[in-house]
Amino acid sequence: MTAIASGRFRTRAGTLEYAHVSGDGGPALCLLHGLGARWQTFRLLMRTLGPGWNIYAPDLRGHGRSDWVAGHYALSDFAADIEQFLTEVVAEPVVLVGHSMGGWISAMVAAARPEQVRGVVIVDSALYRLSQGQREAMIPYANPNHAMRSIAVSLRLADPELNQRWVEGRNQREQDPDEMLSRLRCPVLLIQGDPAAGALMAPAHVPRALSRLAHGSHVFVPGAGHAVHADAPGPVADALREFIAQRVQNSELNGEVR
Template identity: 35%
Template sequence: MEAGLQSGDVVANGVRLHVVRGRREGRPAILFLHGLYDRWEIWRPAMVALAPEYDLIAPDLRGHGRSDWPESGYRLSDYVDDAIGLLDRLAAREVAVIGHSLGAVVAALVAAKDTARVRAVVLEDPALEQNDGTTEWLEMLLDAKRGTPEETYALISEMRWDRDDADWRRETEWLRGTADGPFVAMLDRLDRDVDLFTALERITCPVLLLHADPAAGGALSESGAERARQALRDGVYQRFPDTGHSIHHERPAEFVEIVSDFLRRAVLPGG
């Protein structure tokens, strides 16, 4: 793997997680958390850019990719306990957490729960809200995932009309390579009692909130972004006009630049 990245498995919270590492002994660690039906690979460009200064940790979440697919256990608290358990197993003492979508929600909850260890958080278009549109989207994805490969590809190519065939094929593979559990848990609203905005208030470290454009497919509404900004004690806000939900994919160079600058000031000694 490039940039000295290495892959392996770690058992955390009773679940085997496939983890990619970029080891830098004695450096602050970064934990990368991907979104629904993604993989660690979404972070590859950012990991390559950040490798010289940080110890990198990028798992496939439970139910995704090469990690275990338990039959149950897809509440937010399960993902949080996996992440904290992984950091414990790797003896990571000072950590920044970067998350996208579902992974951003998990990142926020990890930071709210493990305030002594988490030194900075990057929330990329966090899925803080679930509405009828979200439910319809989840139902379409689950139906397509359970269908034929051709049906899955047809939905992905329609949803991601602005991308190319390579992206469509990769996303088709990833969707089909994800357990039903994460989708079912969200559709059943198992975490309906979790107040994510209250969780944001409990985060004590600096937070970078990256807001995609709702009109271009962003998950976080304008009102939701404002509520999040008000909840954060030490927040930095960056909006990306005309940019969809996956900022790291659509604006990779800008994403890396903004995140690198934020982490350098928030995490590195003398930053």
């Protein structure tokens, strides 16, 4: 893989750090991490994809090396940053790949800016309203004292306010998932991890999500936990390649999108 470069981008609210791999004219991907993470969560996937991809991976506001913006961590705030990032940095139609909260942000951006988004890949997002019990079960993922070693550094860098929003369930209340998905007209791929390994995309909710998508498809990755792209980068890379070749490019050739 080509070396990963870093950059800084000034949004209307603060500065985002981002990683970039030049693909010399290849398909453009924008990778959006989940709550409490940073762009490095996609490093294995980027390596597995190999050369020929023009990849952008920003740290969302309040995460990683990006600025904290106290009081402004609504899903719409994250989406506004990414819309500006796509316009001013990526500057070409892109496939958005979002993990967990990043999947929600990807869908919101694609609905608002369809001319900028060729397709959306939602990686193990909870595309339903979490119950209080489900939110409480996920609290250890946002607690550096109990976190998996692989994300502990990311959590130490993140604004503590993000954890509080999660515990209170505010992000989940800000966007109706059914309405969000029904607005998408581009091809969408749902990549589901294995609930037995801790994944959040529940099997019962996949058909519901697909029924609301104009051009939806689904891949299940057995044995992979919530961080499917890190647990199983090979299957996720294969699914991405097939999705772009078979769904995105065919939709564009057939005039199904836009």
